[in-house]
Amino acid sequence: MSYLGRRLIRAAFLLVGVSILCFLFTEMAPGSFFDEMRLNPQISPETISSLRSRYGLDQSLVVRYGRWLRSALHADFGYSIAYNAPVAPLLWSRAKNTLLLATTGMLLTWLVSIPLGVWAAARSGRMLDKSVRVASSLLVSIPEVVIAVALLAIVVRWRVLPVGGMTSMDDEGLSQWARLQEIASRMLLPTIILTLGESAIIVRHLRASVLEVLDTPFVQAARGLGIGRMRLLFRHVLPVAASPAISLLGFSLAGLLSGSLLVEVICGWPGLGPLILDATLSRDFYLVIGGIMLSALFMVGGNLVADIMLLACDPRIRTGALDAR
Amino acid sequence: MRAKTASLIVALVGLHLTLLLAGFVAPCDPGAQDRDLPYAPPTRLHFVDASSWHLRPFVYRWSAGPDGYFENKRQSFPVHFLTGGPAYKLLGIFEAKWHLFGVDEPARIALLGTDGFGRDEFSRVLSGGQISVAAGIAATLLALLAGSIFGIVAGYYGRLTDESLMGATELFLSLPWLYFLLGVRAFLPLHLSPARTFLLLTCVIGLIGWARPARLVRGIVLSARSRNYVLAARSFGGSDVYLMWRHILPEVLGLLLTQAALLVPRYIAAEVTLSFFGLGVNEPVASWGNMLSTLQQYSVLVSYAWLLAPAAALVVTSVIYSILADTLHSRLEFRST
Numbered sequence: 001m002s003y004l005g006r007r008l009i010r011a012a013f014l015l016v017g018v019s020i021l022c023f024l025f026t027e028m029a030p031g032s033f034f035d036e037m038r039l040n041p042q043i044s045p046e047t048i049s050s051l052r053s054r055y056g057l058d059q060s061l062v063v064r065y066g067r068w069l070r071s072a073l074h075a076d077f078g079y080s081i082a083y084n085a086p087v088a089p090l091l092w093s094r095a096k097n098t099l100l101l102a103t104t105g106m107l108l109t110w111l112v113s114i115p116l117g118v119w120a121a122a123r124s125g126r127m128l129d130k131s132v133r134v135a136s137s138l139l140v141s142i143p144e145v146v147i148a149v150a151l152l153a154i155v156v157r158w159r160v161l162p163v164g165g166m167t168s169m170d171d172e173g174l175s176q177w178a179r180l181q182e183i184a185s186r187m188l189l190p191t192i193i194l195t196l197g198e199s200a201i202i203v204r205h206l207r208a209s210v211l212e213v214l215d216t217p218f219v220q221a222a223r224g225l226g227i228g229r230m231r232l233l234f235r236h237v238l239p240v241a242a243s244p245a246i247s248l249l250g251f252s253l254a255g256l257l258s259g260s261l262l263v264e265v266i267c268g269w270p271g272l273g274p275l276i277l278d279a280t281l282s283r284d285f286y287l288v289i290g291g292i293m294l295s296a297l298f299m300v301g302g303n304l305v306a307d308i309m310l311l312a313c314d315p316r317i318r319t320g321a322l323d324a325r
Numbered sequence: 326m327r328a329k330t331a332s333l334i335v336a337l338v339g340l341h342l343t344l345l346l347a348g349f350v351a352p353c354d355p356g357a358q359d360r361d362l363p364y365a366p367p368t369r370l371h372f373v374d375a376s377s378w379h380l381r382p383f384v385y386r387w388s389a390g391p392d393g394y395f396e397n398k399r400q401s402f403p404v405h406f407l408t409g410g411p412a413y414k415l416l417g418i419f420e421a422k423w424h425l426f427g428v429d430e431p432a433r434i435a436l437l438g439t440d441g442f443g444r445d446e447f448s449r450v451l452s453g454g455q456i457s458v459a460a461g462i463a464a465t466l467l468a469l470l471a472g473s474i475f476g477i478v479a480g481y482y483g484r485l486t487d488e489s490l491m492g493a494t495e496l497f498l499s500l501p502w503l504y505f506l507l508g509v510r511a512f513l514p515l516h517l518s519p520a521r522t523f524l525l526l527t528c529v530i531g532l533i534g535w536a537r538p539a540r541l542v543r544g545i546v547l548s549a550r551s552r553n554y555v556l557a558a559r560s561f562g563g564s565d566v567y568l569m570w571r572h573i574l575p576e577v578l579g580l581l582l583t584q585a586a587l588l589v590p591r592y593i594a595a596e597v598t599l600s601f602f603g604l605g606v607n608e609p610v611a612s613w614g615n616m617l618s619t620l621q622q623y624s625v626l627v628s629y630a631w632l633l634a635p636a637a638a639l640v641v642t643s644v645i646y647s648i649l650a651d652t653l654h655s656r657l658e659f660r661s662t
Contacts, residue, residue, distance in 0.1 A: 017496045025512045141647035143594030145601060146636045149617060153626050153633065163623075258503035262598060266621070276504065277602055280511040288511040295504040303499075 078286030087290035098271035105194035117206030139200035253302035348413035351448035359443030402432035438631035453611035461593030467531025476542025497536035579657035586650035
């Protein structure tokens, strides 16, 4: 248990560190939200300075950080200037959609890459393995922007799937079931784009680690005992081979979140991506900081899940054998 | 194996030479607009006309008709090689007006069609490639410089230095890169001259990326610093800086090269992504990212497939670099361990 406790404390420190880093960056920033207003002759400098003091932008860094921490404790995470509302509810209404996309993407990624990785390793050197290797290294090297734009072009050109938004305009009259179908069909393209990029990485890692485990004495012993091929691969080899891949989970979540930001903007999915991009363009600092914090929170959460899975998968962690080494 | 390596080198050199000499290879000025020819499809190269075969390819002019462009076959224009054309600056220094190929006025040769302002997409892919690839390489150099300095220092001195530096890397690694990139970009001014944007972009991308190389370098340094020859050099009175520079850095070089090959395409993609979002290098200067950003309109995306050319160029560049990374990895790193 102390293993998880240590991880939790570390995660908390990490979040505080990220928030401090964010505020240091705002201090470096030469401009602010009100710069664009200053160009407008109809708004007097007095109005702008009163607005600045209303949002606390004229205070020192430490005071601003203190205020932000207090509002974070009240679960507000600052105040968005552009939307004139607390940041947290704004983010949350969008984060649900991003989470939906990212978790579906992650599930699909594992569903695709576990069988492919194990299978390719089990038949290493044959046609299937070669084609998996070529396809995955090609997909890894193609940037996600290109995959997204190209797939979108195909889909829009031949009208394969509906794109843009989460539901159609006239979704009021639809039944619950029809709405779900609508959402699922619009989710398909972004999820596929995310899965393509992500599963290529995981397949490569999984294949390598399965190959390594297949060489170990215990697998040869199991083979000698006459354990069936499928049972050997998925019951004996996979749990051992999975643990390096599971510790990749955190990184793969990072990839998925970055990827989903991009994909959301390109496909018009109403998640965090478009919100953060708009906030960046309008220099709505607190909203941007909130978005970064939320993404860090997701990452930390994902890493904790990975730790718990490792705990379940790897008995050495449970008994503390790794720490003793 | 040797043939493979040789073709890899040819591809690498060819790619960079083409981009470096973009002004010479491109037939047009990348900024020159032609409002009569927006979204013109790629110019077709012909070898056969009504009467006979020609060894030298020729082109027709596009004319706007009621249903799109058609080839105006009244007059043909042969393609000239090594011919004069619009003036440009070779490598940014020398005034020159020689081009690899071109056609006589008033015809234009647009191998990859034109964009919404009638600018030649081929010339823009080349000059945009200069910006994007240069940004990727510069950001990589920056990230590797910072990463190797911090990594060597952390691994060499250990203890508190090591822990605080590695804590910092964890902070940087715990954020999804695109969120981080957008965040940092949000705090910097939006409207800048292209040159300053370029500098800023490289700095931002490079400084976000230092953490991973720093960790990898540290790992190698940790094992290198207790090697016998390092200990011996230390016992002869070698200073810390001397030991790091002369004995530890060479151990890391293989890793740094491999990392460079891995990071360059990733940072090119980062620049492209930012410019795609309108946060990077702005018009009228071309970059692969801002060229692709016109495709955010579905109507453009659907109708003008040739505007995907920068994406194709990006794929080619990334694939070449990732093959390079694989080759370097298997040659340099496995040999040393």
